[in-house]
Amino acid sequence: MILIDGKKIAAELREELKQEVVELKTKYNKVPGLTVILIGDMAPSQIYVRNKEKSANEVGLKSEVIRYPDTVEEKTILEKIEELNNDETISGILVQLPLPKHIDKQKVIETIAPSKDVDGFHPMNVGNLSSGYESSVPCTPLGCYLMIKKIEPNLSGKKAVVVGRSNLNGKPMTQLLLKENCTVTITHSRTKDLKAECLEADIIVAAVGIPELVKGDWVKKDAIVIDVGINKTENGLVGDVAFDEVSKVAKALTPVPGGVGPMTIACLLKNTIDCFKRSQK
Numbered sequence: 001m002i003l004i005d006g007k008k009i010a011a012e013l014r015e016e017l018k019q020e021v022v023e024l025k026t027k028y029n030k031v032p033g034l035t036v037i038l039i040g041d042m043a044p045s046q047i048y049v050r051n052k053e054k055s056a057n058e059v060g061l062k063s064e065v066i067r068y069p070d071t072v073e074e075k076t077i078l079e080k081i082e083e084l085n086n087d088e089t090i091s092g093i094l095v096q097l098p099l100p101k102h103i104d105k106q107k108v109i110e111t112i113a114p115s116k117d118v119d120g121f122h123p124m125n126v127g128n129l130s131s132g133y134e135s136s137v138p139c140t141p142l143g144c145y146l147m148i149k150k151i152e153p154n155l156s157g158k159k160a161v162v163v164g165r166s167n168l169n170g171k172p173m174t175q176l177l178l179k180e181n182c183t184v185t186i187t188h189s190r191t192k193d194l195k196a197e198c199l200e201a202d203i204i205v206a207a208v209g210i211p212e213l214v215k216g217d218w219v220k221k222d223a224i225v226i227d228v229g230i231n232k233t234e235n236g237l238v239g240d241v242a243f244d245e246v247s248k249v250a251k252a253l254t255p256v257p258g259g260v261g262p263m264t265i266a267c268l269l270k271n272t273i274d275c276f277k278r279s280q281k
């Protein structure tokens with residue numbers, strides 16, 4: 001069984017991106033800039049944002065975090081986003097989710113210029129992705145996609161099952177696999193026989209949020225299994241896949257932690273650089 005080492009693949013990607021930033025700096029005499037807006041002091045968001053800033057600095061991006069208290073007015077955030085949309089030194093804007101209840105998430109997402117939407121959540125980017133056009137792609141499914149391609153460069157004709165249909169993970173993952181000519185089944189909480197669906201799959205991507213939902217006897221021999229789930233349990237962090245059981249049948253599997261997580265941040269940096277490159281065209 002191949003243990004898909006997300007930490008290592010993410011480190012390699014960051015190294016490539018670092019090199020690319022050097023080349024872009026030589027060519028354009030400027031570097032891509034990422035601005036993260038962080039509202040409130042929720043511990044997980046603070047940690048994510050700190051990691052994003054550290055990684056951005058490591059690859060040589062110009063990075064900035066703008067912090068607001070959780071009492072900030074929605075209008076203040078929307079005005080700040082407009083200001084960043086018009087700032088030529090900023091290539092990517094990310095508003096860390098979740099937001100306080102009084103701030104309309106969709107309004108915030110739609111205020112970010114699609115060309116600077118490094119999370120790929122703007123309806124224009126969602127539409128472009130599903131139409132097969134160039135777009136920013138949400139970072140977590142993009143990371144999953146890059147790992148799958150490392151294991152199997154030619155996905156044409158493969159059967160893929162995506163477990164979970166969130167806008168963040170399941171839906172964009174489905175689009176990426178479709179683009180690679182997979183036959184994709186998207187499953188969710190109302191799916192009648194999830195085990196039977198999974199047993200058909202050459203590739204399974206689980207993004208659900210239920211500890212160890214996908215069992216060993218749900219997985220076809222030699223399938224590639226990507227575990228997006230991050231679940232806190234009494235036994236520590238576990239994914240949506242029963243790792244010990246599935247590792248006995250799968251061809252390749254991501255661990256939790258150390259699989260999808262590190263790739264998510266590396267893909268945010270990739271998206272920032274891609275936004276910069278498109279803006280120079």
Ligand code: NAD
Nearest residue numbers: 140164165166169188189207208209228229230260261264
């Ligand atoms: P979500 O809650 O938005 O969506 C979960 C999806 O799972 C829904 O579409 C739902 O229909 C489906 N579902 C629920 N119960 C099911 C069942 N019994 N059978 C089949 N499908 C079922 O979650 P999300 O934001 O997509 O996140 C999913 C998981 O991924 C969470 O554990 C989250 O913490 C993790 N996550 C990890 C990363 C990372 O970087 N590794 C990033 C984002 C999310």
